[in-house]
Amino acid sequence: xxxVDQPREPALPSxxxxxxxxxxxxxxxxxxxxxxxxAAFLFLxxxxxxxxxxxxxxxxxxxxxxxxxxxxxQEPTWVGFQNFSFVWHDPLFPVAVRNTAYFALLAxxxxxPIPLIAAVLMSEVRGxxxxxxxxxxxxxxxxxxxxxxxxxxxxxxxxxxxxNTFLGWVGLGPYPWLQSQHWAMPSLVLESTWAxxxxxxxxxxxxLTTVNPELYEAASVDGARLLRKVWHITLPQxxxxxxxxxxxxxxxxxxxxxxxxxFTSGGPANATLTVMLLIYDYAFGNSLGGDYGAAxxxxxxxxxxxxxxxxxxxxxxxxxxxx
Amino acid sequence: MSDPRSGGLISxxxxxxxxxRWGLRSAQVLLLVGLVVIGIGPILxxxxxxxxxxxxxxxxPIAFFPHGTAWSxxxxxxxxxxxxRYFWNTIVTVSGSWAVQIVVATTGGFALSxxxxxxxPIIKGLLLVTxxxxxxxxxxxxxxxxxxxxxxxxxxxxxxxxxxLPAGASAFNVILVTRFxxxxxxxxxxAAEIDGAGPLQLFWRIVLxxxxxxxxxxxxxxxxxxxxxxxxxxxxxxxPNKQPLSVxxxxxxxxxxxxxxxxxxxxxxxxPIAGFLxxxxxxxxxxxxxxxxxx
Numbered sequence: 008x009x010x011v012d013q014p015r016e017p018a019l020p021s022x023x024x025x026x027x028x029x030x031x032x033x034x035x036x037x038x039x040x041x042x043x044x045x046a047a048f049l050f051l052x053x054x055x056x057x058x059x060x061x062x063x064x065x066x067x068x069x070x071x072x073x074x075x076x077x078x079x080x081q082e083p084t085w086v087g088f089q090n091f092s093f094v095w096h097d098p099l100f101p102v103a104v105r106n107t108a109y110f111a112l113l114a115x116x117x118x119x120p121i122p123l124i125a126a127v128l129m130s131e132v133r134g135x136x137x138x139x140x141x142x143x144x145x146x147x148x149x150x151x152x153x154x155x156x157x158x159x160x161x162x163x164x165x166x167x168x169x170x171n172t173f174l175g176w177v178g179l180g181p182y183p184w185l186q187s188q189h190w191a192m193p194s195l196v197l198e199s200t201w202a203x204x205x206x207x208x209x210x211x212x213x214x215l216t217t218v219n220p221e222l223y224e225a226a227s228v229d230g231a232r233l234l235r236k237v238w239h240i241t242l243p244q245x246x247x248x249x250x251x252x253x254x255x256x257x258x259x260x261x262x263x264x265x266x267x268x269x270f271t272s273g274g275p276a277n278a279t280l281t282v283m284l285l286i287y288d289y290a291f292g293n294s295l296g297g298d299y300g301a302a303x304x305x306x307x308x309x310x311x312x313x314x315x316x317x318x319x320x321x322x323x324x325x326x327x328x329x330x
Numbered sequence: 331m332s333d334p335r336s337g338g339l340i341s342x343x344x345x346x347x348x349x350x351r352w353g354l355r356s357a358q359v360l361l362l363v364g365l366v367v368i369g370i371g372p373i374l375x376x377x378x379x380x381x382x383x384x385x386x387x388x389x390x391p392i393a394f395f396p397h398g399t400a401w402s403x404x405x406x407x408x409x410x411x412x413x414x415r416y417f418w419n420t421i422v423t424v425s426g427s428w429a430v431q432i433v434v435a436t437t438g439g440f441a442l443s444x445x446x447x448x449x450x451p452i453i454k455g456l457l458l459v460t461x462x463x464x465x466x467x468x469x470x471x472x473x474x475x476x477x478x479x480x481x482x483x484x485x486x487x488x489x490x491x492x493x494x495l496p497a498g499a500s501a502f503n504v505i506l507v508t509r510f511x512x513x514x515x516x517x518x519x520x521a522a523e524i525d526g527a528g529p530l531q532l533f534w535r536i537v538l539x540x541x542x543x544x545x546x547x548x549x550x551x552x553x554x555x556x557x558x559x560x561x562x563x564x565x566x567x568x569x570p571n572k573q574p575l576s577v578x579x580x581x582x583x584x585x586x587x588x589x590x591x592x593x594x595x596x597x598x599x600x601x602p603i604a605g606f607l608x609x610x611x612x613x614x615x616x617x618x619x620x621x622x623x624x625x
Contacts, residue, residue, distance in 0.1 A: 046529040047445035051453065054438030054504065057430070062460050062499040065471035072471055079477065128361050131339055131354060140614050141607070142365045145373065148602040148613070150558045152576040153595045156583060157376055160592070169375070169391045201368065206617055213618025220338030227341040233350065236339060262466050265560060269580060283466060290470050291565065302470045310467045317462075 073303040078296055090304035094289075100305075102277050103285040106192065106267075110281060111260040113196040119253065122204045126211035127237060140212065144205040151202060155269040158198040159185070162270075185271055188278040195266040195279060207252055214248040215241065250324050258313055282309050373599065380404060380596040384589035403593040411586050413575060413594045420574035420598075423563060426490055427497035427556035428549060434498040435548055436541070439507035440533050444519060454508075457501040469561075472496060476566050492566035497556055503548050510544035511537060547616040550609060557602055 039045065073090055075083040094100055129139045146154065161169040162184035171181040184194050222240050231239065242249070264283040267273055273280035273288075282305065290302035344350050379387045383400040390396055407413045442450050476486045486492040514537065522536050538545075557576075564577045575598045583591050606613055 043445060043529060044447060047441050047447040050437045050441035050445060050529065050533070051447070052437075053434045053498070054441070054453070057434050057495060057498040058457070058460070058501075060475070061472060061496040062468065062501075063456060065468045065475060066460070066463055068471040068475070069467050072474070077474070125361055125365070127339070128354075128358055132358055137610070137614075139362060139365060141610050142362070142369045144610075144614060144617070145369050145603070145606065147617075148554060148606040149373065149599055150560075150576050150602065152558075152560050152579050153376075153598050156579055157372060157592075157595060160588070161372070163391075167389055167391060172392050201372070205369065209614055209617040218338070223338045224341060227343065233340065233344065241339060258464060262464055268561075286466065286469070287561075290473070297470075299470050299474065306466045306470065310464050313464055314462070 069303045069307060072299055073307050075300055077299045086300065090300035091308070094301050094305045094308065097301075099277065099280060099285055103280050103282045106277075106279060107261055107263065107281045107283075109192055110196060110263055110279075111257055113193060114199060114260045115253075115256065117196055118200040118204050118207065118256065121200075122208040123211055123249070126208050126215060127241060129208070129212055130215040140209060143208045146202050147205040149202065151265050152269065154202045155198060155266055158194075158201070159270055162194055186275060188275050191271055191275060191278050195263075195270055198270075199260075199263070199266050207256070210248060210252060211245065214245040218244040246327065250327075254317055254320050258317070261309065261313055373603070376592060376596050376599070379589070380593040382589060384587040387588055387592070400589055403589040404597070406586075406590045407582075407593040407597060411582055411590060411594060413578075413582070413597055415571065416573060416575040416578045417597060419572060420557065420576065422490060423493050423559075423567075423574045424553055424556045426494035428552045430494045430498035431500055431503055431552040432545065432549065435500070435503040435507045436538065436545070437533075438504050439511050440529075440537055442504070443508045443511035444532065444537060445529060457504055460499070461501045461505070473565055487566055488569045488572055490567075490572070493556075493559075493563050496562070497552070500552075503552065506548060507541070507544055510541060514540055546609075546612050547619065550605075550612055550616055553605070554602065 072083075074085060074087060076086050076089075077083045125143065129136060129143075132139060163169065163171070164181065164183045164186050165171065166175060166181040168181065168184075170184070174180040174182065182190065185191050218241060222244070223236055226236050226240055262283050263281050264287065267279040267281050267284050268287070271279045273284050286302045286305050286309075289305065290297040290299055340350065340354065375391075378394070379391070380403055381399045381401055382395060382403075383397060384403075386393065386396050441447065442454060476492045479486055518536060518540075519532060522532055527535070559574075560576050563574055567573045567577065570578065570581070575594070579591075579595060579598065582594050586594075
């Protein structure tokens with residue numbers, strides 16, 4: 008990643024005093040305040056409080072909770088790896104993993120090549136390129152709840168459903184969509200692609216504008232045809248962005264929740280039960296009190312898998328992504 | 331020379347060949363038609379159906395007002411189903427989350443980039459770590475924390491602070507702002523220091539006014555993200571009278587007729603769509619930028 012800190016010039020407040028090596032021997036709280044240490048700390052305070060309480064502490068607490076039995080009545084008790092073994096032996100666990108992998112795979116098949124092709128075509132539009140971008144991006148700003156519930160209406164299984172009406176014009180259907188074990192997951196992915204592809208398209212478009220036009224000119228002089236230029240110049244030049252959007256999309260789809268929750272609640276017959284939905288069910292699905300241990304154990308397993316997967320992915324593609 | 335307005339993939343010589351020009355043009359027109367039908371079509375259908383009688387939407391979903399309009403859907407949604415109140419709740423959750431995110435990102439970014447205390451690299455490192463932790467890991471412990479806030483032993487359930495405060499913990503915002511502050515010319519800060527400006531004046535009078543572009547980008551993503559949020563407000567705001575519209579929509583679906591429900595959904599889209607059309611440049615530039623940063 009590109010966020011490595013470079014060694015910097017000395018910080019501003021310390022430049023006030025004489026040169027550092029001579030003036031540094033005695034550090035008292037008073038000199039700390041006078042040199043702006045207190046001001047810096049006060050400016051950092053909102054960040055420290057908010058991240059400490061709502062990011063760093065919960066991350067540590069997940070690990071602790073996954074090794075404990077927690078409810079709101081009694082003190083938590085240590086149970087070792089029981090939560091992990093409970094999740095591992097839950098018959099729903101392999102179902103959820105398989106469904107999540109299926110969702111991620113379908114989302115890649117639908118959602119990865121189409122935005123790329125569209126972005127390459129859009130980058131060659133002379134004139135109203137903005138219009139294309141606006142139209143492509145519009146679904147991204149629709150609240151996901153609205154998108155899912157709207158598409159749920161479209162997927163109405165009766166012959167009068169929106170999609171079934173269209174398909175009826177060409178003599179197809181009516182299809183059961185969400186009510187079929189077989190078609191439920193592709194229906195979810197279709198909506199999710201509609202909702203997200205616009206953002207990917209804009210990212211590709213931004214990357215395409217950074218390709219040096221001289222490369223294309225040189226290739227043209229050498230007599231390269233259009234598709235060869237796309238294959239040998241465009242794609243290699245934006246491969247960094249292509250690789251990153253791929254892994255980010257996999258990380259995002261592995262945590263899919265809203266679509267299965269609102270479309271099907273994991274049904275029919277657990278055909279759309281995803282890992283995230285299983286975590287939700289462990290923690291919040293039971294009105295008698297959640298199994299927070301199992302929920303945190305499963306979320307750590309998912310996060311661990313994603314971390315290992317990302318590392319392997321970055322390793323495997325490193326030689327390809329850098330020159 | 332290639333046309334500076336195009337990406338440069340197609341040279342002028344190729345552009346002059348009719349086969350390539352018409353092939354590309356027709357591909358682009360097809361793309362635009364496809365984008366309009368797929369991208370805007372569902373939203374236009376929603377707008378149409380929001381003012382169509384329920385019975386027509388059920389029996390002829392594609393027909394264009396076969397028996398006139400039903401503006402009563404919108405009125406019923408706004409008052410009878412209390413969408414007006416939920417809409418106001420959305421405004422409250424969104425603006426609070428935005429304010430917390432802006433305060434945390436600007437003050438934190440200022441300290442990390444301009445004041446640079448000795449321990450700044452440690453904090454930056456911790457921020458980067460959170461960037462790589464998937465959000466799902468936080469869900470359950472964060473919920474437990476909101477139910478039983480440690481140290482003060484209070485529950486934040488049904489308080490808007492339960493939505494506002496965790497929203498501030500966005501490492502992406504802080505990093506974006508810190509990088510922008512890093513790019514500001516340091517000579518200006520030094521000149522201000524010589525003129526006797528303290529850190530507060532430096533922050534308020536110099537750094538913030540110079541950061542309007544980045545604050546716009548951060549604001550847009552903060553507002554959009556909290557407008558789109560569902561699961562977290564669903565968990566921590568259990569009182570229906572406090573829930574934002576997005577959280578209420580699934581229950582509205584079961585409480586009312588299809589026409590009124592679709593009107594409620596359309597109301598939930600109006601502000602994001604209008605905001606996007608007004609500030610489309612910032613949205614699109616910000617999205618491209620986020621791709622570059624993640625890379």
